[in-house]
Amino acid sequence: MSEATADVRDAQLAERKRVAAATVDTHRDALIALSHRIHENPELGFEEHQASAWAAEYLQNEGFAVELGVGKLPTAFRAELRTGPAGGPTIAILAEYDALAGLGHACGHNVICTSALGAAVAAARALDGLPARIVCIGTPAEETGGGKIILIENGLFDDVDAAMMVHPGTEHLMVRGALACITLTVRFHGKSAHAAGAPERGVNALDALVTMYNSIGLLRQHVKDDVRIHGIFTKAGDAPNVVPHLTEAVYYVRARSHTYVREVLEKVVACADAGARATGCTMEYRTDRMYRERRNNHAMAALYQQNLESFGEHASQPPTHGGVGSSDIGNVSLVCPTIHPYVAMAPLGTAGHSPEFREAARGEAGDRALVLAAKCMAMTVVDLAADPSRLAAAKAEFAAAQQAEAAE
Template identity: 40%
Template sequence: MSGPKPPYRRVRDEVARRAEELWAVACALHADPETAFAEHRAAALLTGKLEGAGFEVRRNVADLPTAFTARSGRERPTVALLLEYDALPGLGHACGHNLIAAAGLGAALVVDAVRDGTEGSVLAVGSPAEEGGGGKAFLMGAGVFDDVDAALMFHPGVHDWVRAPLTAQQQYRVVFRGRAAHPTGNPTEGIDALAALIELFNVLSALGRRLPAGSHIQGIITHGGTATNVVPDLAEGRFGLRAATTAALDDLAAQLHTSAEGIAQAIGTSFEVEPVSVRYEHFRDNRVLSEHFAGHLTRAGITLTPPVPGVYLGSSDIGNVSDRVPAIHPFVAITDSDGSDHTPEFAAAAACERARHVLTAVVEALASTALDVLRDTDLRARAWGRH
């Protein structure tokens, strides 16, 4: 049976009361960017706010010094508000994680302030290193999301999209080992490892022309020899694999391995293929919750639409969470659609007046959605049924 109607007006009033404080947090993070797994000041600022509001804070979660959880309440249902706060090297908050952190913080504080004895728990999850480090994957492994009924976050962007078309991705290292020789003194004794690696690039280029939408392989040479007058006995490359689904990523990894194996056999080298990054799974949108969030956001005059078919916007470790827990990851624009994140222009936009309006609107919508999850058993059942 569903609970009483959530006090959306109280949510709005509480957001308005905290708006200046939350914007100050977003600006403080923006002015002091820290990169993956080094977000010590950001984590201290955020945990300090939560601890001051009475949340039970755990630091060093999953043995990550900048990861944390902050809980209000002890029983289920549990709604998680996700915070990201890592910046990009050389670009600062060009992905807007300062806004993600402030929004998750604000929503957690607002829900706690207006819940009025509602059963369940509010869990703020501080996840470091979304930009390539996979903080949420480590938190998943540590059991942070085991008893969570919904995981909510948003991402600033250049589109107003109700769900995120995020792909699966992983980095691989490929090594070929041959035999060194002088190219004129004893050329027949050499086995050219670099030639094997270059041939792999050629094969992957041909393969790329017939890959399905959303799949691609991008590689670089990280070691190609030490001198021009020595046949390289060692060559190494790093390859980024991306695919629309996690299953398609596994297929792509298998094709990389098969290609490297065939080339090694043909040229006479040995080979190694190994993953060198956390695997980001594709994002599985929970339509029940994402459309619920979109409905709340319309009160602020922001209308979210479905993403443009065939357009993908990178990868994120929220995909790993969405495989286990009903999750949302809408995009809300802070620039015009001709812009792009991971640019200096987007970094500037993450501290502009439009971002301030978006932050306030998103905190209200996230908090309202979180309250609905805690109060409405039917909503939770429908969210899990369509997970």
């Protein structure tokens, strides 16, 4: 490409980004109002009927073709708008809107949802005339049910070339690690008997549980540093004078890779088996869908960072270790190039899932974060859709990472 052509391309790109940011400003008041409305009406995972309907309605009013209840999930939606002639890439912007039991929107998903709506509307406007599809996917139950995993299983990401969402946090972070995580539920069945009068006739399911708990404690010495195993007893007996016949524990097993989670999971199940054998109980267990590790797309993250910096904002260095949780965005990041940056909202040091974080999510800081995140995402969509070489770079990085993992 000649210098002159590159200059023209850059000028066109800059103009489209200006339109993107200006469109978010036009929607500012409406997005903030909806953010507060969702915040004031918190709904738990898979029960986000109001939030998903409000979000879908917002996009429908902006000309998107909207389908509610996609992927066998009543509170999921898919909204699509074609910006020009057929062809071109499909870029997905993801909206979460579930709240936390007892805490409301203490993870700020009202900000995630409304920034996604703003970004989708603004990107669609900015790309007018170019071949591209802007898709906004409403993804339920991030906190508890792994809605995105179910949507992937049901094909919602099959046609997506790149995906993004922004999560509120305490600083601007472009990439961050996340652990793969699986939930294990173990049940022991024994036999109840009078704990003093006829203990020899009982089979103690609490002893099985405690043996498992202690065995897992011993296992910790022999796993890699990045492993987290943590659980609670959810059933541990009914009365001290009755030998417990039914007990249950729920554990999370996490590690940096899903393959290692599977390996550790097998050992944890063996600990449960040890409890059953030692006490004469029977044991059954089940595992839920696995939240996968996060594969950050650095090419996309660099574009997002440039757009963030164009507003005079500053990206922090990602933490080198620790302080990471798990999210179903990890699963998305393994099926298409994905970013999940964090936008500064609460003061540094504020814990997520806390009342302080919840208050920030509906205050001025939350409003500011949602507007900034919407602009940066919309501009990043413009980068990817208006300049094929940028999307190609993101896809090449994704393919290389996939290949490297397959070779491991």
